[in-house]
Amino acid sequence: MRLTYLAAVILGWATALSAFEIEAHRVYPAEDERAVLRVISTADLDVFDPVIRAFLTDQPGLTVDYTVTSTTELMTAIYDDGASFDLAISSAMDLQTKLANDGFAQTYVSAAATELPDWATWRNQLYAFTQEPAVIVVSESFFTPETAPRTRDELVTALRAEPVRFMGRIGTYDVRSSGFGYLMATQDSRNSEAFWRLMEVMGRLEAKLYCCSSDMIRDVASGKLAVAYNVLGSYAAAHLKDGGFHIIPLNDYVNVMSRTALVPHNAKNTAAAQDMIDFLITLRNRPDLVKASGLPAIDPAELQANSALRPIRFGPGLLVFLDQLKRESFLKNWENSLFQALP
Amino acid sequence: MTPRPSIRRRLFVQLGCVAALLSLAFILVVREVAERAAVGTQDGILGASAIAIADSLRSVNGEVTLDLPYSALSMLGSTNQDRVFYRIATAQGTLTGYDDLPLPAAPPHLDQPAFTTLVYRGEEVRAVSVVRPIGPASNTTNVIVTVAQTRHGLAKISRQITATATGVGIGFFLLATALSLLAARAALDPITRLTDTITRRGPNDLRPVTAETPDELAPLVLALNSFMARLRSSLSRTEDFIAEAAHRVRTPLATVRVQAEVTHRKLNKPHHRQAIREMISAIDESSRSAEQMLDHAMVTFRADSLARDELDLRALMLDTCARLSPTAALKEIALQRDLPEHPVPFRGDGILIQAALQNILDNAIKYSPEDSDITASLTVDEDIHMTILDEGPGFGNMDLRRLTRRFSRGENTSGVVGSGLGLTIADEVVRAHGGRLALSPNPNGAGACVSLILPL
Numbered sequence: 001m002r003l004t005y006l007a008a009v010i011l012g013w014a015t016a017l018s019a020f021e022i023e024a025h026r027v028y029p030a031e032d033e034r035a036v037l038r039v040i041s042t043a044d045l046d047v048f049d050p051v052i053r054a055f056l057t058d059q060p061g062l063t064v065d066y067t068v069t070s071t072t073e074l075m076t077a078i079y080d081d082g083a084s085f086d087l088a089i090s091s092a093m094d095l096q097t098k099l100a101n102d103g104f105a106q107t108y109v110s111a112a113a114t115e116l117p118d119w120a121t122w123r124n125q126l127y128a129f130t131q132e133p134a135v136i137v138v139s140e141s142f143f144t145p146e147t148a149p150r151t152r153d154e155l156v157t158a159l160r161a162e163p164v165r166f167m168g169r170i171g172t173y174d175v176r177s178s179g180f181g182y183l184m185a186t187q188d189s190r191n192s193e194a195f196w197r198l199m200e201v202m203g204r205l206e207a208k209l210y211c212c213s214s215d216m217i218r219d220v221a222s223g224k225l226a227v228a229y230n231v232l233g234s235y236a237a238a239h240l241k242d243g244g245f246h247i248i249p250l251n252d253y254v255n256v257m258s259r260t261a262l263v264p265h266n267a268k269n270t271a272a273a274q275d276m277i278d279f280l281i282t283l284r285n286r287p288d289l290v291k292a293s294g295l296p297a298i299d300p301a302e303l304q305a306n307s308a309l310r311p312i313r314f315g316p317g318l319l320v321f322l323d324q325l326k327r328e329s330f331l332k333n334w335e336n337s338l339f340q341a342l343p
Numbered sequence: 344m345t346p347r348p349s350i351r352r353r354l355f356v357q358l359g360c361v362a363a364l365l366s367l368a369f370i371l372v373v374r375e376v377a378e379r380a381a382v383g384t385q386d387g388i389l390g391a392s393a394i395a396i397a398d399s400l401r402s403v404n405g406e407v408t409l410d411l412p413y414s415a416l417s418m419l420g421s422t423n424q425d426r427v428f429y430r431i432a433t434a435q436g437t438l439t440g441y442d443d444l445p446l447p448a449a450p451p452h453l454d455q456p457a458f459t460t461l462v463y464r465g466e467e468v469r470a471v472s473v474v475r476p477i478g479p480a481s482n483t484t485n486v487i488v489t490v491a492q493t494r495h496g497l498a499k500i501s502r503q504i505t506a507t508a509t510g511v512g513i514g515f516f517l518l519a520t521a522l523s524l525l526a527a528r529a530a531l532d533p534i535t536r537l538t539d540t541i542t543r544r545g546p547n548d549l550r551p552v553t554a555e556t557p558d559e560l561a562p563l564v565l566a567l568n569s570f571m572a573r574l575r576s577s578l579s580r581t582e583d584f585i586a587e588a589a590h591r592v593r594t595p596l597a598t599v600r601v602q603a604e605v606t607h608r609k610l611n612k613p614h615h616r617q618a619i620r621e622m623i624s625a626i627d628e629s630s631r632s633a634e635q636m637l638d639h640a641m642v643t644f645r646a647d648s649l650a651r652d653e654l655d656l657r658a659l660m661l662d663t664c665a666r667l668s669p670t671a672a673l674k675e676i677a678l679q680r681d682l683p684e685h686p687v688p689f690r691g692d693g694i695l696i697q698a699a700l701q702n703i704l705d706n707a708i709k710y711s712p713e714d715s716d717i718t719a720s721l722t723v724d725e726d727i728h729m730t731i732l733d734e735g736p737g738f739g740n741m742d743l744r745r746l747t748r749r750f751s752r753g754e755n756t757s758g759v760v761g762s763g764l765g766l767t768i769a770d771e772v773v774r775a776h777g778g779r780l781a782l783s784p785n786p787n788g789a790g791a792c793v794s795l796i797l798p799l
Contacts, residue, residue: 100426101426101427101428102426102441102464103426103464103465103466122424123424123426190413314420314424315417315420315421315424316416316417316419316420316426316427317413317414317416317417317420319416319427320411320412320413320415320416320417321413323409323411323439323440324439325408325409325410325411325438325439326409326410326411326439329408329410
């Protein structure tokens with residue numbers, strides 16, 4: 001590739017400079033560089049690569065410096081370290097809300113945002129550009145699409161029925177380390193009492209805890225896991241062609257998460273960042289990119305068609321589970337449920 | 344008289360000022376009320392949020408702990424997208440939340456939310472604090488719950504209401520201004536009507552004003568009427584005096600003229616006879632003037648209450664010509680009559696019309712050279728025209744309108760006896776009958792053409 005090269009992953013160098021942990025880093029240099037757009041993102045390189053390339057076709061002279069990190073590390077970088085980036089893209093809506101609420105985001109009134117539904121923007125600072133349901137993924141060797149559970153209650157019943165078969169074969173996020181897992185779990189706890197029952201059952205079956213959706217999908221596909229709970233639907237769909245598992249959207253409710261972009265308060269190249277926001281929120285008009293990246297664009301019609309889909313709404317409510325005491329007590333409950341079998 | 348600012352303008356300006364004041368008051372009041380309502384709404388939600396948080400405080404093993412309710416913060420996002428901050432603090436320090444959020448200066452009373460407005464993180468926020476004692480009765484800890492929210496939503500609502508109120512206020516002002524213009528006009532209508540009534544009157548119409556007027560104008564009308572009554576009586580006294588004087592002068596003048604003629608015949612020396620002739624001429628002039636003054640007084644008197652008798656203008660004209668033909672004959676003047684064969688009926692005052700005709704004919708004879716023609720014609724088309732044509736010097740370049748004024752005479756009349764009242768009398772007579780006097784040069788050559796035009 002002439003335009004891009006994988007920068008020698010300068011992890012050692014980068015971590016030496018900053019307190020937050022970088023997972024990957026790539027620079028898309030312009031031939032005739034006039035400006036640089038520094039993006040910090042939680043989206044994997046292979047997911048976002050087509051989007052950046054498409055964005056750069058209309059931005060001559062712009063170099064994109066793309067840093068991948070986890071949701072909590074992104075929060076640390078901007079909130080605590082004061083790291084300077086031009087655009088922050090994260091799948092943790094609560095953390096992004098906290099950044100905007102606490103004054104770490106710039107206001108940008110985007111003309112393109114008029115196409116977005118109300119829930120997809122907040123304070124003209126947060127812009128959602130994907131809608132990604134959290135699904136369960138079941139292994140082909142344990143379930144067929146017909147026998148797979150369709151609600152959380154059915155899942156609980158199925159797990160309880162055959163504890164020996166499922167022992168150690170359930171996977172879910174470790175909400176202590178994954179911001180996305182924490183957001184999904186806290187939203188679950190608000191939506192349904194079945195959640196805590198499910199956690200109890202998972203704890204009894206010695207569920208395995210994961211950092212990332214892709215690991216869970218890999219283990220389900222290989223048959224190591226029978227069920228993975230709260231997997232990012234877009235990642236699962238991207239790996240579906242490899243076979244070995246089914247994606248089961250639950251019928252009782254499905255949390256729909258959005259990736260959100262914001263311009264940090266200390267951004268240097270705000271113009272390019274705003275162009276990128278406009279590009280992202282009009283992703284729906286580029287079906288080729290949606291297909292290439294596997295990032296489902298915001299589509300209000302799909303939400304209307306399926307009443308089980310519940311988009312997570314921006315607002316101060318998302319700050320509640322970030323409260324220190326609330327988080328402590330939630331994690332305590334969660335650990336009590338999941339680690340009961342431990343001596 | 345310098346015109347003072349018009350009443351209408353003053354009325355309009357004053358009503359406009361009142362409307363502007365009311366509109367301004369309306370805008371300010373609505374804005375104030377709306378802002379209070381908006382502040383009240385935000386305070387209500389903030390208070391509910393703080394109390395919900397306070398209600399979920401509890402004591403576990405002597406330590407205060409909190410299970411922050413989801414609704415406590417999510418309710419703050421229900422009506423706007425403002426930033427939200429909170430702090431739960433005890434005397435020992437901050438339990439959770441934003442530990443740099445200022446605590447209320449004075450500790451709030453129990454269950455009595457204290458509201459303040461302050462600047463936090465560079466923005467104006469509205470903050471509420473409640474205090475709640477937590478723990479067993481022997482060892483309670485006072486926990487202060489503070490919830491704050493920025494005020495962008497409030498400012499937006501306030502801006503919208505202000506814009507609406509301003510729009511309505513301006514609309515009200517414009518409507519009130521337009522209405523006050525109409526009101527000012529309507530209020531002054533009676534004055535305009537009264538002015539019209541008085542303006543439309545003829546020059547001699549001094550009757551009291553009887554038009555219906557509003558109470559406020561009654562004193563003015565009363566004063567006007569009383570003034571006109573005094574003026575009329577003063578005028579009539581003057582006219583009476585002139586008539587009396589003329590009458591008194593005329594009789595002795597006749598005696599003097601007879602004596603002068605007798606003396607003239609007795610004198611032999613030419614320059615003595617010349618002196619007497621000049622004296623007689625002067626006496627004639629005085630006597631003619633006295634007669635015309637009497638005529639004029641009579642016209643003024645009779646025109647006030649005009650008689651409407653059935654007249655035949657043809658007969659009247661014939662009669663007048665007959666009366667003056669001896670005078671004309673003295674100057675060898677042929678008095679031509681160009682009259683229709685049928686009678687010309689007209690309703691009016693015969694004596695006045697005859698006086699008018701007689702004065703005009705008399706003028707014509709006086710100014711005509713010897714051995715010339717005077718034509719008296721009567722034609723009827725849209726109006727009745729009684730015309731006297733002579734072959735005298737005419738009016739020259741005189742302003743014809745001036746000639747009908749009292750005691751005004753033409754420029755080329757030297758050597759002819761006259762008072763200047765003849766045309767005035769004729770003019771007043773035709774005006775009293777609703778007609779007019781037309782003066783023009785004789786269309787057939789030199790001379791004057793005088794027409795009495797009366798409506799049919």
